[in-house]
Amino acid sequence: MTATSPGPIRVAENLYLLGHRSTPVFLWDGPEPVLFEAGFTCLAPNYIADAKQVLDGRAPAWLLISHVHFDHCGAAGCFQETWPGLKIAVAPKAANIIERPNAIKLISQLNHTTARLLGRLGRVELSQEPFQPFSLERVLDNGDVLELAGGRRVEVLATPGHTWDSLSFYLPREKILMASEATGIEAPGGYIVSELLVSYADYVASMRRLAELEVELLCLGHHTTYTGPAARAFIANSLAAAELFKDWVLRLVEQEGGDLERVVELVKAGEYDHRPEPKQPLDAYMLNLQARVAQLAREFASG
Numbered sequence: 001m002t003a004t005s006p007g008p009i010r011v012a013e014n015l016y017l018l019g020h021r022s023t024p025v026f027l028w029d030g031p032e033p034v035l036f037e038a039g040f041t042c043l044a045p046n047y048i049a050d051a052k053q054v055l056d057g058r059a060p061a062w063l064l065i066s067h068v069h070f071d072h073c074g075a076a077g078c079f080q081e082t083w084p085g086l087k088i089a090v091a092p093k094a095a096n097i098i099e100r101p102n103a104i105k106l107i108s109q110l111n112h113t114t115a116r117l118l119g120r121l122g123r124v125e126l127s128q129e130p131f132q133p134f135s136l137e138r139v140l141d142n143g144d145v146l147e148l149a150g151g152r153r154v155e156v157l158a159t160p161g162h163t164w165d166s167l168s169f170y171l172p173r174e175k176i177l178m179a180s181e182a183t184g185i186e187a188p189g190g191y192i193v194s195e196l197l198v199s200y201a202d203y204v205a206s207m208r209r210l211a212e213l214e215v216e217l218l219c220l221g222h223h224t225t226y227t228g229p230a231a232r233a234f235i236a237n238s239l240a241a242a243e244l245f246k247d248w249v250l251r252l253v254e255q256e257g258g259d260l261e262r263v264v265e266l267v268k269a270g271e272y273d274h275r276p277e278p279k280q281p282l283d284a285y286m287l288n289l290q291a292r293v294a295q296l297a298r299e300f301a302s303g
Contacts, residue, residue, distance in 0.1 A: 008050040011225050012176060012217050018050035019043050021223050023071050026178065027051050028171070031149035032061035035079065035086075036169060036178045037072050037221065042115035042126040044078035059083040062137075062146065064154065066180035067163045068094040068103070070110035070131075070284070072221065077132025087137035089146070091158065093165035095139050107131055114281050140167060159210065161203025162195040168210060175214050177231070180221035182206050184238035188223065188276050192241035197291045200246055200299050204239065211235045249296045264293050 008016040008027070018025040019039055025047045026036040033055060039047055051060065063086055065073050073090075080086050090098070097103045108131040115126055140146070142158035155170040159182035169178040181195040182203075196203035211232070218231035226234045248270075249263065256262045264286075272285055279285070 008054050011219070012174065015174075015176065015217070016050070016054050017225070018054075019046045023222060024219075025051075025075070026219055027054055027060065028152075029054055030152055032152075033058065034146075034148070034154065035060045035063040036066070036219070037180070038063060038065060038076035038079060039074055040071055040114050040118075041074035041078065041111040041129065041131045042118060044075035044127050044129070047075055048078065048082050060086055061148075062086070063088045064140070064146070064167075064169055064178075065090045065094065066168065066178065066182075066221065067091070067166045068097050068107070069163065070107040071114070072180065073098075073107065073134070074111045074114075074131060076134040078127070078129065080134050081132065088134055089138040089140045090136060091165040091167050092139050092141055093163075095136055097165060098133065098136075104131075104133055110281070110284055113283050117281050157206075157209065159206035161199050161201075161206045162197055164198055166206070168206075170213055175216040176219065177210060177213060177215045177217070178219050179210060183210060183218070183220065183235050184241060185220055185222050186224045186234070187279060191271070191275065192238050193271070194238070194242040194245040194292070195288070196242060196245075196295065197288060198295060200242070200296060204242055207235060207239055207242070211239070245292075246296055246300075249293055250300055253293075253297050258297070260290075260293055260297060263297075264289055267293060 008018055011017050014029045016027045018027055023039045025039050028034040060083055063076060063079055068090060076088060111131045118126055140156045142156065144156040146154040155172055157168045157170060159166045159168045162181040166182055168180065168182050184195055185193045187193055215231045216228060218226040218234060249267065252263045252266055267289060
């Protein structure tokens with residue numbers, strides 16, 4: 001490959017972005033270091049090399065995964081193999097999902113597709129290892145708190161809407177919010193992708209809960225981090241973007257006489273085709289888009 005990870009990027013005191021911004025892992029260093037997210041399987045060497053550079057011989061204690069989409073849990077098994085004492089925690093619904101053979105098969109397939117895509121781009125050092133299932137130490141749900149050495153703590157918020165198993169993680173003393181897709185994703189070029197796969201109402205309600213937090217650093221699941229007023233502004237902008245996306249899709253549903261396949265084609269043309277790289281692999285994007293369109297059509301069918 002022509003390039004490797006640029007190395008760990010310090011985004012706040014003791015907080016580092018590992019790998020690439022398009023699908024990052026975050027490391028919160030301290031007496032019990034915590035990893036947030038596990039990215040793509042094929043980028044495991046990048047995440048691990050960056051973490052080792054920060055940790056200097058120490059091992060992370062925890063890996064907290066916001067939800068078990070393929071691009072958030074892909075390297076979890078590799079992390080556990082590298083650091084055998086690593087404790088992994090997910091939401092209750094996520095714990096059930098990773099017990100299902102069909103779910104593991106889909107996670108594996110999408111990670112394999114991503115590896116082929118990134119391989120063609122030739123931008124990063126890739127692992128050829130397949131996705132590895134992982135074991136759980138703990139299930140975390142809304143209101144739980146992970147107490148860490150040194151008085152550090154992670155507060156857990158259930159933020160459904162993107163998926164039913166979505167969790168956000170809040171570091172209250174540091175005022176850092178790990179929101180993943182719960183507050184949408186700003187794609188390259190500034191467009192906010194509204195990630196409301198399972199429920200518009202829950203997605204908006206979850207975002208409004210997060211908007212009430214005192215946030216000085218907002219870490220999204222892909223591409224971007226925001227600090228200070230920009231962090232709070234992004235959540236407000238994402239709420240507005242969700243309403244615009246909902247209205248757009250519902251107009252197209254009416255225009256196309258309920259032909260959801262045609263609606264998906266039109267949204268893809270307006271939302272995905274013209275966007276610059278890096279962007280979500282097409283297979284994964286289409287799965288998500290079909291879910292978003294179908295969910296909005298169902299949710300507002302009688303409205």
